[in-house]
Amino acid sequence: MSEHADKSGISQAFRWFDPRGRDVGTIAFILNRITALGLTFYLFLHLIVLGQLAKGAEAYDGFLATIRSPIFVFGELLVVAAGLYHGLNGIRVGLTSFGIAVPQQKKLFYWLLAIAVLGSLIFGIRMFTA
């Protein structure tokens, strides 16, 4: 447990988050996986909290009042952004899996990323100003 080994361990960990020198396809894959995990977490959270509906009007409306705070709205924006990216990238992966648009897949990735970012921005503005 020398200090040196510790330091290189940390820089190794940081290297994991460094997007430089990676393939576009690798970045697309990493984003797909991160959004997948986020959306799966949200799915089960969503199913659990919607159980408030069974408890009646007071419980559900009280719950809705709680999630109007900015931190929850930001969380919802992350879900929207993840959903946009994962859905659009999924179309690309689905198409290429069946041999469609394989040579254009990088271009498609840049386009879908642009749409996902722009879409998330529009949602963000609407969600925080409405």
Place this chain on the structure above:
Amino acid sequence: MKMIQPTSGPKSGENFWLWFLKIVTGLFIILLLLIHFVVNHFVAEGGLLTYADVVAYYRIPIVPIMEIAFLIFVVSHALIGLRSIILDLRPSRPALTAINWLFTLIGIASVIYGVWLIQVIVSRGSA
């Protein structure tokens, strides 16, 4: 020299049909999510922002059917996807068998719970 694989497909340990189902459910999720989104935010006046709104919305006969289909697709897609992530961690044979059973159980339990919840909401609207 790096091997570049231009297309994706079933990975080892992933049955073709399971992989295919992941793509098909993904496509259905996009379609249903689009419909769900447009209906919830543009057709329903002011969105579904209260308990009463939700109960009224579920009185439309197609809604519970659509939501049940959506639930089944999303849960299947999420669990098949999570399983394929686990496959990348190279689980042992018994571990994979345990995961298969666990995920099947979670899937069935989630759908039963969701259908129960939908039925509760529908019954509140007809009472």
